[in-house]
Amino acid sequence: MNNLHRLRSFTALVETGGFTRAADRLGLTQAAVSQHVRHLEDELGPLVIRRPRQIELTPAGMALLNYCNEIELANKRLKLRLSDANAxxxxxxxxxxxxxxxxxxxxxxxxxxxxxxxxxxxxxxxxxxxxxxxxxxxxxxxxxxxxxxxxxxxxxxxxxxxxxxxxxxxxxxxxxxxxxxxxxxxxxxxxxxxxxxxxxxxxxxxxxxxxxxxxxxxxxxxxxxxxxxxxxxxxxxxxxxxxxxxxxxxxxxxxxxxxxxxxxxxxxxxxxxxxxxxxxxxxxxxxxxxxxxxxxxxxxxx
Missing domain, CATH: 3.40.190.290 (D-Maltodextrin-Binding Protein; domain 2)
Structure with missing residues:
Protein backbone atom coordinates (compact mmCIF):
# COMPACT_ATOMS: atom_id res chain seq x y z
CA MET A 1 0.00 0.00 0.00
CA ASN A 2 1.00 3.64 -0.28
CA ASN A 3 3.78 4.99 1.89
CA LEU A 4 2.99 6.56 5.22
CA HIS A 5 4.05 10.07 4.17
CA ARG A 6 1.30 10.17 1.55
CA LEU A 7 -1.25 8.79 3.97
CA ARG A 8 -0.27 11.37 6.61
CA SER A 9 -0.69 14.15 4.06
CA PHE A 10 -4.14 12.85 3.14
CA THR A 11 -5.21 12.56 6.80
CA ALA A 12 -3.95 16.07 7.56
CA LEU A 13 -5.82 17.41 4.54
CA VAL A 14 -9.07 15.86 5.77
CA GLU A 15 -8.60 17.04 9.36
CA THR A 16 -7.62 20.61 8.48
CA GLY A 17 -9.87 21.05 5.46
CA GLY A 18 -7.27 22.61 3.20
CA PHE A 19 -3.92 21.99 1.50
CA THR A 20 -2.23 25.04 3.02
CA ARG A 21 -3.33 24.18 6.56
CA ALA A 22 -2.31 20.55 6.07
CA ALA A 23 1.12 21.66 4.88
CA ASP A 24 1.51 23.95 7.91
CA ARG A 25 0.60 21.13 10.28
CA LEU A 26 3.08 18.71 8.69
CA GLY A 27 5.87 21.20 8.12
CA LEU A 28 5.76 20.60 4.37
CA THR A 29 5.14 22.77 1.35
CA GLN A 30 1.68 22.93 -0.15
CA ALA A 31 3.12 21.49 -3.33
CA ALA A 32 4.40 18.44 -1.44
CA VAL A 33 0.98 17.77 0.11
CA SER A 34 -0.70 18.17 -3.28
CA GLN A 35 1.79 15.77 -4.84
CA HIS A 36 1.17 13.16 -2.14
CA VAL A 37 -2.59 13.34 -2.66
CA ARG A 38 -2.18 13.24 -6.44
CA HIS A 39 -0.11 10.03 -6.17
CA LEU A 40 -2.86 8.48 -4.04
CA GLU A 41 -5.50 9.51 -6.56
CA ASP A 42 -3.45 8.06 -9.43
CA GLU A 43 -3.73 4.69 -7.69
CA LEU A 44 -7.17 4.86 -6.07
CA GLY A 45 -9.16 7.32 -8.16
CA PRO A 46 -10.61 10.68 -7.07
CA LEU A 47 -10.42 11.08 -3.30
CA VAL A 48 -11.48 14.68 -2.69
CA ILE A 49 -13.71 17.23 -4.38
CA ARG A 50 -11.92 20.56 -4.27
CA ARG A 51 -14.15 23.53 -3.50
CA PRO A 52 -13.27 27.13 -2.58
CA ARG A 53 -11.88 27.10 0.96
CA GLN A 54 -13.01 23.52 1.64
CA ILE A 55 -12.83 19.94 0.44
CA GLU A 56 -15.33 17.09 0.30
CA LEU A 57 -14.47 13.40 0.40
CA THR A 58 -15.57 11.02 -2.33
CA PRO A 59 -16.60 7.45 -1.39
CA ALA A 60 -13.05 6.36 -2.21
CA GLY A 61 -11.76 9.14 0.02
CA MET A 62 -13.95 7.95 2.90
CA ALA A 63 -12.67 4.41 2.45
CA LEU A 64 -9.07 5.63 2.49
CA LEU A 65 -9.70 7.74 5.61
CA ASN A 66 -11.07 4.66 7.40
CA TYR A 67 -7.97 2.76 6.33
CA CYS A 68 -5.73 5.54 7.70
CA ASN A 69 -7.60 5.48 11.01
CA GLU A 70 -7.15 1.71 11.24
CA ILE A 71 -3.41 2.09 10.67
CA GLU A 72 -3.16 4.79 13.33
CA LEU A 73 -5.13 2.66 15.78
CA ALA A 74 -2.85 -0.31 15.12
CA ASN A 75 0.23 1.89 15.64
CA LYS A 76 -1.22 3.21 18.88
CA ARG A 77 -1.82 -0.27 20.22
CA LEU A 78 1.66 -1.36 19.18
CA LYS A 79 3.29 1.60 20.95
CA LEU A 80 1.29 0.93 24.11
CA ARG A 81 2.38 -2.71 24.14
CA LEU A 82 6.03 -1.90 23.46
CA SER A 83 6.47 1.13 25.73
CA ASP A 84 4.01 0.58 28.57
CA ALA A 85 6.07 -1.68 30.80
CA ASN A 86 7.03 1.11 33.24
CA ALA A 87 4.01 2.84 34.75
Missing part, protein backbone atom coordinates in the same frame (compact mmCIF):
# COMPACT_ATOMS: atom_id res chain seq x y z
CA UNK A 88 6.20 5.52 36.34
CA UNK A 89 7.66 6.99 33.17
CA UNK A 90 6.36 8.38 29.89
CA UNK A 91 3.69 10.91 29.03
CA UNK A 92 0.37 11.44 30.82
CA UNK A 93 -1.97 13.54 28.69
CA UNK A 94 -5.12 14.97 30.29
CA UNK A 95 -7.58 17.61 29.09
CA UNK A 96 -10.09 19.03 31.61
CA UNK A 97 -12.42 21.89 32.52
CA UNK A 98 -10.56 24.80 34.06
CA UNK A 99 -11.97 24.54 37.58
CA UNK A 100 -11.00 20.96 38.33
CA UNK A 101 -7.85 21.44 36.28
CA UNK A 102 -6.69 24.06 38.78
CA UNK A 103 -6.95 21.41 41.47
CA UNK A 104 -5.58 18.45 39.51
CA UNK A 105 -2.56 20.04 37.86
CA UNK A 106 -0.57 20.64 41.09
CA UNK A 107 -1.31 17.04 42.13
CA UNK A 108 -0.02 15.77 38.80
CA UNK A 109 3.11 17.90 39.14
CA UNK A 110 3.64 16.39 42.59
CA UNK A 111 3.59 12.91 41.04
CA UNK A 112 6.05 14.09 38.40
CA UNK A 113 8.39 15.42 41.09
CA UNK A 114 8.30 12.04 42.82
CA UNK A 115 8.79 10.18 39.53
CA UNK A 116 10.89 12.36 37.19
CA UNK A 117 10.36 9.93 34.32
CA UNK A 118 6.75 11.08 34.05
CA UNK A 119 5.84 13.83 31.59
CA UNK A 120 2.63 15.74 32.38
CA UNK A 121 0.75 17.29 29.43
CA UNK A 122 -2.39 19.08 30.59
CA UNK A 123 -4.81 21.46 28.87
CA UNK A 124 -7.89 23.41 29.98
CA UNK A 125 -10.83 23.09 27.57
CA UNK A 126 -14.65 23.05 27.40
CA UNK A 127 -16.57 19.82 26.85
CA UNK A 128 -16.73 19.83 23.01
CA UNK A 129 -13.00 20.46 22.64
CA UNK A 130 -12.20 17.82 25.26
CA UNK A 131 -14.37 15.21 23.58
CA UNK A 132 -12.85 15.91 20.16
CA UNK A 133 -9.29 15.85 21.53
CA UNK A 134 -9.80 12.40 23.04
CA UNK A 135 -11.61 11.09 19.96
CA UNK A 136 -8.80 12.38 17.74
CA UNK A 137 -6.19 10.75 19.98
CA UNK A 138 -4.58 14.05 20.93
CA UNK A 139 -5.09 13.29 24.64
CA UNK A 140 -5.47 9.92 26.33
CA UNK A 141 -7.73 11.13 29.17
CA UNK A 142 -10.38 13.83 29.41
CA UNK A 143 -12.89 15.16 31.93
CA UNK A 144 -16.29 16.46 30.80
CA UNK A 145 -19.39 17.70 32.60
CA UNK A 146 -21.85 15.97 30.24
CA UNK A 147 -21.60 12.20 29.81
CA UNK A 148 -21.04 11.49 26.10
CA UNK A 149 -23.08 8.84 24.29
CA UNK A 150 -20.44 8.18 21.63
CA UNK A 151 -19.66 4.42 21.52
CA UNK A 152 -16.05 5.27 20.71
CA UNK A 153 -15.65 6.65 24.25
CA UNK A 154 -15.70 5.04 27.67
CA UNK A 155 -17.16 7.41 30.31
CA UNK A 156 -16.89 6.80 34.06
CA UNK A 157 -18.04 8.94 36.97
CA UNK A 158 -14.92 10.64 38.33
CA UNK A 159 -15.93 13.16 40.99
CA UNK A 160 -18.62 15.64 41.94
CA UNK A 161 -18.13 19.40 41.70
CA UNK A 162 -20.59 21.60 43.68
CA UNK A 163 -21.37 25.15 42.57
CA UNK A 164 -20.77 28.00 45.01
CA UNK A 165 -22.04 31.57 45.40
CA UNK A 166 -18.91 33.63 46.12
CA UNK A 167 -19.02 37.24 47.35
CA UNK A 168 -16.45 39.72 48.68
CA UNK A 169 -15.41 38.85 52.24
CA UNK A 170 -17.03 41.93 53.76
CA UNK A 171 -20.28 41.81 51.75
CA UNK A 172 -23.57 41.32 53.55
CA UNK A 173 -25.95 39.19 51.47
CA UNK A 174 -29.38 38.69 53.00
CA UNK A 175 -31.51 38.86 49.88
CA UNK A 176 -31.69 39.30 46.12
CA UNK A 177 -31.39 43.08 46.38
CA UNK A 178 -27.94 42.65 47.93
CA UNK A 179 -26.79 40.69 44.86
CA UNK A 180 -28.18 43.39 42.58
CA UNK A 181 -26.26 45.97 44.57
CA UNK A 182 -23.03 43.97 44.32
CA UNK A 183 -23.31 43.19 40.59
CA UNK A 184 -22.36 39.99 38.76
CA UNK A 185 -18.91 38.92 37.62
CA UNK A 186 -19.62 36.79 34.57
CA UNK A 187 -17.61 34.02 32.87
CA UNK A 188 -18.34 31.63 29.96
CA UNK A 189 -20.54 29.37 32.12
CA UNK A 190 -21.45 32.07 34.63
CA UNK A 191 -25.09 32.78 33.78
CA UNK A 192 -25.98 29.10 33.44
CA UNK A 193 -24.32 28.24 36.75
CA UNK A 194 -25.84 31.24 38.52
CA UNK A 195 -29.31 30.40 37.24
CA UNK A 196 -29.10 26.81 38.49
CA UNK A 197 -27.78 27.75 41.95
CA UNK A 198 -29.65 30.95 42.75
CA UNK A 199 -33.08 29.51 42.03
CA UNK A 200 -32.49 27.30 45.09
CA UNK A 201 -31.45 30.11 47.43
CA UNK A 202 -33.65 32.90 46.07
CA UNK A 203 -36.82 31.21 44.73
CA UNK A 204 -38.86 33.43 42.46
CA UNK A 205 -35.91 35.70 41.69
CA UNK A 206 -36.17 37.71 38.43
CA UNK A 207 -33.09 36.01 36.94
CA UNK A 208 -29.37 36.66 36.69
CA UNK A 209 -29.87 38.66 33.47
CA UNK A 210 -31.55 41.34 35.58
CA UNK A 211 -28.46 41.76 37.77
CA UNK A 212 -25.96 44.41 36.60
CA UNK A 213 -22.86 42.83 35.09
CA UNK A 214 -19.72 44.33 36.63
CA UNK A 215 -17.14 42.27 34.77
CA UNK A 216 -16.26 39.20 32.71
CA UNK A 217 -13.27 36.87 32.47
CA UNK A 218 -12.75 33.70 30.49
CA UNK A 219 -9.69 32.74 32.56
CA UNK A 220 -10.77 30.44 35.37
CA UNK A 221 -7.89 31.51 37.61
CA UNK A 222 -8.90 35.19 37.31
CA UNK A 223 -12.69 35.04 37.78
CA UNK A 224 -12.47 35.53 41.55
CA UNK A 225 -9.98 38.40 41.34
CA UNK A 226 -12.66 41.12 40.88
CA UNK A 227 -14.75 39.46 43.59
CA UNK A 228 -11.82 39.69 45.99
CA UNK A 229 -11.55 43.39 45.13
CA UNK A 230 -15.18 43.99 46.05
CA UNK A 231 -16.39 44.52 42.49
CA UNK A 232 -19.16 41.93 42.48
CA UNK A 233 -20.19 38.33 43.14
CA UNK A 234 -20.04 35.22 40.98
CA UNK A 235 -20.96 31.53 40.89
CA UNK A 236 -18.14 29.07 40.22
CA UNK A 237 -17.36 25.39 40.84
CA UNK A 238 -15.88 24.68 44.27
CA UNK A 239 -12.49 23.64 42.88
CA UNK A 240 -12.04 27.07 41.31
CA UNK A 241 -12.75 28.74 44.64
CA UNK A 242 -10.46 26.37 46.56
CA UNK A 243 -7.59 27.09 44.17
CA UNK A 244 -7.89 30.87 44.60
CA UNK A 245 -4.93 32.21 46.57
CA UNK A 246 -6.73 35.10 48.32
CA UNK A 247 -9.08 32.99 50.43
CA UNK A 248 -9.43 35.72 53.08
CA UNK A 249 -10.78 38.19 50.52
CA UNK A 250 -13.82 36.14 49.50
CA UNK A 251 -16.70 34.35 51.22
CA UNK A 252 -19.03 31.51 50.21
CA UNK A 253 -22.74 32.02 50.83
CA UNK A 254 -24.51 28.87 51.98
CA UNK A 255 -27.27 28.02 49.52
CA UNK A 256 -28.90 25.01 51.16
CA UNK A 257 -29.08 21.81 49.13
CA UNK A 258 -26.03 21.83 46.84
CA UNK A 259 -26.18 21.98 43.06
CA UNK A 260 -23.63 19.43 41.89
CA UNK A 261 -22.08 18.61 38.52
CA UNK A 262 -20.71 15.12 37.94
CA UNK A 263 -17.42 15.08 36.07
CA UNK A 264 -16.93 12.15 33.72
CA UNK A 265 -13.56 10.62 32.90
CA UNK A 266 -13.42 9.70 29.21
CA UNK A 267 -10.98 7.77 27.07
CA UNK A 268 -11.08 5.88 23.80
CA UNK A 269 -12.96 2.58 23.99
CA UNK A 270 -10.92 0.73 21.39
CA UNK A 271 -7.80 0.20 23.51
CA UNK A 272 -7.00 -0.15 27.22
CA UNK A 273 -5.68 2.70 29.30
CA UNK A 274 -1.91 2.80 29.45
CA UNK A 275 -0.28 1.48 32.60
CA UNK A 276 0.84 5.06 33.31
CA UNK A 277 -2.71 6.37 33.16
CA UNK A 278 -4.01 3.57 35.39
CA UNK A 279 -1.27 4.20 37.94
CA UNK A 280 -1.80 7.98 37.97
CA UNK A 281 -5.56 7.58 38.42
CA UNK A 282 -5.00 5.18 41.30
CA UNK A 283 -2.67 7.71 42.95
CA UNK A 284 -5.19 10.52 42.49
CA UNK A 285 -7.91 8.37 44.07
CA UNK A 286 -5.91 8.29 47.30
CA UNK A 287 -5.74 12.08 47.55
CA UNK A 288 -8.31 14.03 49.61
CA UNK A 289 -9.52 16.01 46.59
CA UNK A 290 -10.79 12.87 44.87
CA UNK A 291 -12.10 10.97 47.86
CA UNK A 292 -15.60 12.34 47.23
CA UNK A 293 -16.76 9.87 44.62
CA UNK A 294 -15.04 7.63 42.11
CA UNK A 295 -15.50 4.34 40.34
CA UNK A 296 -12.68 1.84 40.37
CA UNK A 297 -10.61 -0.02 39.54
CA UNK A 298 -9.53 1.93 36.49
CA UNK A 299 -8.44 -1.07 34.46
CA UNK A 300 -10.64 -2.32 31.67
CA UNK A 301 -13.44 -4.53 32.86
CA UNK A 302 -13.38 -3.00 36.36
Missing amino acids: HSGEISLITPGSVGLALYPLLLGLQQSHPGLIIRHRFAPDPETRDAVLNKQYELGLVTLKPDDPSLVARSFLEEPLELVVPAGAAVAGWDDLVRLGFIDHPDGQAMATRLLVRHFPGNPGIRNVPCHGFSNQIALILEPVARGLGFTVVPRHARQAFAQADAIRVIECGKPVVDTLWLIHRAEWPLSARAVWVLEQLKKMPLLNQRQIGPWREGG
Whole structure:
Protein backbone atom coordinates (compact mmCIF):
# COMPACT_ATOMS: atom_id res chain seq x y z
CA MET A 1 0.00 0.00 0.00
CA ASN A 2 1.00 3.64 -0.28
CA ASN A 3 3.78 4.99 1.89
CA LEU A 4 2.99 6.56 5.22
CA HIS A 5 4.05 10.07 4.17
CA ARG A 6 1.30 10.17 1.55
CA LEU A 7 -1.25 8.79 3.97
CA ARG A 8 -0.27 11.37 6.61
CA SER A 9 -0.69 14.15 4.06
CA PHE A 10 -4.14 12.85 3.14
CA THR A 11 -5.21 12.56 6.80
CA ALA A 12 -3.95 16.07 7.56
CA LEU A 13 -5.82 17.41 4.54
CA VAL A 14 -9.07 15.86 5.77
CA GLU A 15 -8.60 17.04 9.36
CA THR A 16 -7.62 20.61 8.48
CA GLY A 17 -9.87 21.05 5.46
CA GLY A 18 -7.27 22.61 3.20
CA PHE A 19 -3.92 21.99 1.50
CA THR A 20 -2.23 25.04 3.02
CA ARG A 21 -3.33 24.18 6.56
CA ALA A 22 -2.31 20.55 6.07
CA ALA A 23 1.12 21.66 4.88
CA ASP A 24 1.51 23.95 7.91
CA ARG A 25 0.60 21.13 10.28
CA LEU A 26 3.08 18.71 8.69
CA GLY A 27 5.87 21.20 8.12
CA LEU A 28 5.76 20.60 4.37
CA THR A 29 5.14 22.77 1.35
CA GLN A 30 1.68 22.93 -0.15
CA ALA A 31 3.12 21.49 -3.33
CA ALA A 32 4.40 18.44 -1.44
CA VAL A 33 0.98 17.77 0.11
CA SER A 34 -0.70 18.17 -3.28
CA GLN A 35 1.79 15.77 -4.84
CA HIS A 36 1.17 13.16 -2.14
CA VAL A 37 -2.59 13.34 -2.66
CA ARG A 38 -2.18 13.24 -6.44
CA HIS A 39 -0.11 10.03 -6.17
CA LEU A 40 -2.86 8.48 -4.04
CA GLU A 41 -5.50 9.51 -6.56
CA ASP A 42 -3.45 8.06 -9.43
CA GLU A 43 -3.73 4.69 -7.69
CA LEU A 44 -7.17 4.86 -6.07
CA GLY A 45 -9.16 7.32 -8.16
CA PRO A 46 -10.61 10.68 -7.07
CA LEU A 47 -10.42 11.08 -3.30
CA VAL A 48 -11.48 14.68 -2.69
CA ILE A 49 -13.71 17.23 -4.38
CA ARG A 50 -11.92 20.56 -4.27
CA ARG A 51 -14.15 23.53 -3.50
CA PRO A 52 -13.27 27.13 -2.58
CA ARG A 53 -11.88 27.10 0.96
CA GLN A 54 -13.01 23.52 1.64
CA ILE A 55 -12.83 19.94 0.44
CA GLU A 56 -15.33 17.09 0.30
CA LEU A 57 -14.47 13.40 0.40
CA THR A 58 -15.57 11.02 -2.33
CA PRO A 59 -16.60 7.45 -1.39
CA ALA A 60 -13.05 6.36 -2.21
CA GLY A 61 -11.76 9.14 0.02
CA MET A 62 -13.95 7.95 2.90
CA ALA A 63 -12.67 4.41 2.45
CA LEU A 64 -9.07 5.63 2.49
CA LEU A 65 -9.70 7.74 5.61
CA ASN A 66 -11.07 4.66 7.40
CA TYR A 67 -7.97 2.76 6.33
CA CYS A 68 -5.73 5.54 7.70
CA ASN A 69 -7.60 5.48 11.01
CA GLU A 70 -7.15 1.71 11.24
CA ILE A 71 -3.41 2.09 10.67
CA GLU A 72 -3.16 4.79 13.33
CA LEU A 73 -5.13 2.66 15.78
CA ALA A 74 -2.85 -0.31 15.12
CA ASN A 75 0.23 1.89 15.64
CA LYS A 76 -1.22 3.21 18.88
CA ARG A 77 -1.82 -0.27 20.22
CA LEU A 78 1.66 -1.36 19.18
CA LYS A 79 3.29 1.60 20.95
CA LEU A 80 1.29 0.93 24.11
CA ARG A 81 2.38 -2.71 24.14
CA LEU A 82 6.03 -1.90 23.46
CA SER A 83 6.47 1.13 25.73
CA ASP A 84 4.01 0.58 28.57
CA ALA A 85 6.07 -1.68 30.80
CA ASN A 86 7.03 1.11 33.24
CA ALA A 87 4.01 2.84 34.75
CA HIS A 88 6.20 5.52 36.34
CA SER A 89 7.66 6.99 33.17
CA GLY A 90 6.36 8.38 29.89
CA GLU A 91 3.69 10.91 29.03
CA ILE A 92 0.37 11.44 30.82
CA SER A 93 -1.97 13.54 28.69
CA LEU A 94 -5.12 14.97 30.29
CA ILE A 95 -7.58 17.61 29.09
CA THR A 96 -10.09 19.03 31.61
CA PRO A 97 -12.42 21.89 32.52
CA GLY A 98 -10.56 24.80 34.06
CA SER A 99 -11.97 24.54 37.58
CA VAL A 100 -11.00 20.96 38.33
CA GLY A 101 -7.85 21.44 36.28
CA LEU A 102 -6.69 24.06 38.78
CA ALA A 103 -6.95 21.41 41.47
CA LEU A 104 -5.58 18.45 39.51
CA TYR A 105 -2.56 20.04 37.86
CA PRO A 106 -0.57 20.64 41.09
CA LEU A 107 -1.31 17.04 42.13
CA LEU A 108 -0.02 15.77 38.80
CA LEU A 109 3.11 17.90 39.14
CA GLY A 110 3.64 16.39 42.59
CA LEU A 111 3.59 12.91 41.04
CA GLN A 112 6.05 14.09 38.40
CA GLN A 113 8.39 15.42 41.09
CA SER A 114 8.30 12.04 42.82
CA HIS A 115 8.79 10.18 39.53
CA PRO A 116 10.89 12.36 37.19
CA GLY A 117 10.36 9.93 34.32
CA LEU A 118 6.75 11.08 34.05
CA ILE A 119 5.84 13.83 31.59
CA ILE A 120 2.63 15.74 32.38
CA ARG A 121 0.75 17.29 29.43
CA HIS A 122 -2.39 19.08 30.59
CA ARG A 123 -4.81 21.46 28.87
CA PHE A 124 -7.89 23.41 29.98
CA ALA A 125 -10.83 23.09 27.57
CA PRO A 126 -14.65 23.05 27.40
CA ASP A 127 -16.57 19.82 26.85
CA PRO A 128 -16.73 19.83 23.01
CA GLU A 129 -13.00 20.46 22.64
CA THR A 130 -12.20 17.82 25.26
CA ARG A 131 -14.37 15.21 23.58
CA ASP A 132 -12.85 15.91 20.16
CA ALA A 133 -9.29 15.85 21.53
CA VAL A 134 -9.80 12.40 23.04
CA LEU A 135 -11.61 11.09 19.96
CA ASN A 136 -8.80 12.38 17.74
CA LYS A 137 -6.19 10.75 19.98
CA GLN A 138 -4.58 14.05 20.93
CA TYR A 139 -5.09 13.29 24.64
CA GLU A 140 -5.47 9.92 26.33
CA LEU A 141 -7.73 11.13 29.17
CA GLY A 142 -10.38 13.83 29.41
CA LEU A 143 -12.89 15.16 31.93
CA VAL A 144 -16.29 16.46 30.80
CA THR A 145 -19.39 17.70 32.60
CA LEU A 146 -21.85 15.97 30.24
CA LYS A 147 -21.60 12.20 29.81
CA PRO A 148 -21.04 11.49 26.10
CA ASP A 149 -23.08 8.84 24.29
CA ASP A 150 -20.44 8.18 21.63
CA PRO A 151 -19.66 4.42 21.52
CA SER A 152 -16.05 5.27 20.71
CA LEU A 153 -15.65 6.65 24.25
CA VAL A 154 -15.70 5.04 27.67
CA ALA A 155 -17.16 7.41 30.31
CA ARG A 156 -16.89 6.80 34.06
CA SER A 157 -18.04 8.94 36.97
CA PHE A 158 -14.92 10.64 38.33
CA LEU A 159 -15.93 13.16 40.99
CA GLU A 160 -18.62 15.64 41.94
CA GLU A 161 -18.13 19.40 41.70
CA PRO A 162 -20.59 21.60 43.68
CA LEU A 163 -21.37 25.15 42.57
CA GLU A 164 -20.77 28.00 45.01
CA LEU A 165 -22.04 31.57 45.40
CA VAL A 166 -18.91 33.63 46.12
CA VAL A 167 -19.02 37.24 47.35
CA PRO A 168 -16.45 39.72 48.68
CA ALA A 169 -15.41 38.85 52.24
CA GLY A 170 -17.03 41.93 53.76
CA ALA A 171 -20.28 41.81 51.75
CA ALA A 172 -23.57 41.32 53.55
CA VAL A 173 -25.95 39.19 51.47
CA ALA A 174 -29.38 38.69 53.00
CA GLY A 175 -31.51 38.86 49.88
CA TRP A 176 -31.69 39.30 46.12
CA ASP A 177 -31.39 43.08 46.38
CA ASP A 178 -27.94 42.65 47.93
CA LEU A 179 -26.79 40.69 44.86
CA VAL A 180 -28.18 43.39 42.58
CA ARG A 181 -26.26 45.97 44.57
CA LEU A 182 -23.03 43.97 44.32
CA GLY A 183 -23.31 43.19 40.59
CA PHE A 184 -22.36 39.99 38.76
CA ILE A 185 -18.91 38.92 37.62
CA ASP A 186 -19.62 36.79 34.57
CA HIS A 187 -17.61 34.02 32.87
CA PRO A 188 -18.34 31.63 29.96
CA ASP A 189 -20.54 29.37 32.12
CA GLY A 190 -21.45 32.07 34.63
CA GLN A 191 -25.09 32.78 33.78
CA ALA A 192 -25.98 29.10 33.44
CA MET A 193 -24.32 28.24 36.75
CA ALA A 194 -25.84 31.24 38.52
CA THR A 195 -29.31 30.40 37.24
CA ARG A 196 -29.10 26.81 38.49
CA LEU A 197 -27.78 27.75 41.95
CA LEU A 198 -29.65 30.95 42.75
CA VAL A 199 -33.08 29.51 42.03
CA ARG A 200 -32.49 27.30 45.09
CA HIS A 201 -31.45 30.11 47.43
CA PHE A 202 -33.65 32.90 46.07
CA PRO A 203 -36.82 31.21 44.73
CA GLY A 204 -38.86 33.43 42.46
CA ASN A 205 -35.91 35.70 41.69
CA PRO A 206 -36.17 37.71 38.43
CA GLY A 207 -33.09 36.01 36.94
CA ILE A 208 -29.37 36.66 36.69
CA ARG A 209 -29.87 38.66 33.47
CA ASN A 210 -31.55 41.34 35.58
CA VAL A 211 -28.46 41.76 37.77
CA PRO A 212 -25.96 44.41 36.60
CA CYS A 213 -22.86 42.83 35.09
CA HIS A 214 -19.72 44.33 36.63
CA GLY A 215 -17.14 42.27 34.77
CA PHE A 216 -16.26 39.20 32.71
CA SER A 217 -13.27 36.87 32.47
CA ASN A 218 -12.75 33.70 30.49
CA GLN A 219 -9.69 32.74 32.56
CA ILE A 220 -10.77 30.44 35.37
CA ALA A 221 -7.89 31.51 37.61
CA LEU A 222 -8.90 35.19 37.31
CA ILE A 223 -12.69 35.04 37.78
CA LEU A 224 -12.47 35.53 41.55
CA GLU A 225 -9.98 38.40 41.34
CA PRO A 226 -12.66 41.12 40.88
CA VAL A 227 -14.75 39.46 43.59
CA ALA A 228 -11.82 39.69 45.99
CA ARG A 229 -11.55 43.39 45.13
CA GLY A 230 -15.18 43.99 46.05
CA LEU A 231 -16.39 44.52 42.49
CA GLY A 232 -19.16 41.93 42.48
CA PHE A 233 -20.19 38.33 43.14
CA THR A 234 -20.04 35.22 40.98
CA VAL A 235 -20.96 31.53 40.89
CA VAL A 236 -18.14 29.07 40.22
CA PRO A 237 -17.36 25.39 40.84
CA ARG A 238 -15.88 24.68 44.27
CA HIS A 239 -12.49 23.64 42.88
CA ALA A 240 -12.04 27.07 41.31
CA ARG A 241 -12.75 28.74 44.64
CA GLN A 242 -10.46 26.37 46.56
CA ALA A 243 -7.59 27.09 44.17
CA PHE A 244 -7.89 30.87 44.60
CA ALA A 245 -4.93 32.21 46.57
CA GLN A 246 -6.73 35.10 48.32
CA ALA A 247 -9.08 32.99 50.43
CA ASP A 248 -9.43 35.72 53.08
CA ALA A 249 -10.78 38.19 50.52
CA ILE A 250 -13.82 36.14 49.50
CA ARG A 251 -16.70 34.35 51.22
CA VAL A 252 -19.03 31.51 50.21
CA ILE A 253 -22.74 32.02 50.83
CA GLU A 254 -24.51 28.87 51.98
CA CYS A 255 -27.27 28.02 49.52
CA GLY A 256 -28.90 25.01 51.16
CA LYS A 257 -29.08 21.81 49.13
CA PRO A 258 -26.03 21.83 46.84
CA VAL A 259 -26.18 21.98 43.06
CA VAL A 260 -23.63 19.43 41.89
CA ASP A 261 -22.08 18.61 38.52
CA THR A 262 -20.71 15.12 37.94
CA LEU A 263 -17.42 15.08 36.07
CA TRP A 264 -16.93 12.15 33.72
CA LEU A 265 -13.56 10.62 32.90
CA ILE A 266 -13.42 9.70 29.21
CA HIS A 267 -10.98 7.77 27.07
CA ARG A 268 -11.08 5.88 23.80
CA ALA A 269 -12.96 2.58 23.99
CA GLU A 270 -10.92 0.73 21.39
CA TRP A 271 -7.80 0.20 23.51
CA PRO A 272 -7.00 -0.15 27.22
CA LEU A 273 -5.68 2.70 29.30
CA SER A 274 -1.91 2.80 29.45
CA ALA A 275 -0.28 1.48 32.60
CA ARG A 276 0.84 5.06 33.31
CA ALA A 277 -2.71 6.37 33.16
CA VAL A 278 -4.01 3.57 35.39
CA TRP A 279 -1.27 4.20 37.94
CA VAL A 280 -1.80 7.98 37.97
CA LEU A 281 -5.56 7.58 38.42
CA GLU A 282 -5.00 5.18 41.30
CA GLN A 283 -2.67 7.71 42.95
CA LEU A 284 -5.19 10.52 42.49
CA LYS A 285 -7.91 8.37 44.07
CA LYS A 286 -5.91 8.29 47.30
CA MET A 287 -5.74 12.08 47.55
CA PRO A 288 -8.31 14.03 49.61
CA LEU A 289 -9.52 16.01 46.59
CA LEU A 290 -10.79 12.87 44.87
CA ASN A 291 -12.10 10.97 47.86
CA GLN A 292 -15.60 12.34 47.23
CA ARG A 293 -16.76 9.87 44.62
CA GLN A 294 -15.04 7.63 42.11
CA ILE A 295 -15.50 4.34 40.34
CA GLY A 296 -12.68 1.84 40.37
CA PRO A 297 -10.61 -0.02 39.54
CA TRP A 298 -9.53 1.93 36.49
CA ARG A 299 -8.44 -1.07 34.46
CA GLU A 300 -10.64 -2.32 31.67
CA GLY A 301 -13.44 -4.53 32.86
CA GLY A 302 -13.38 -3.00 36.36
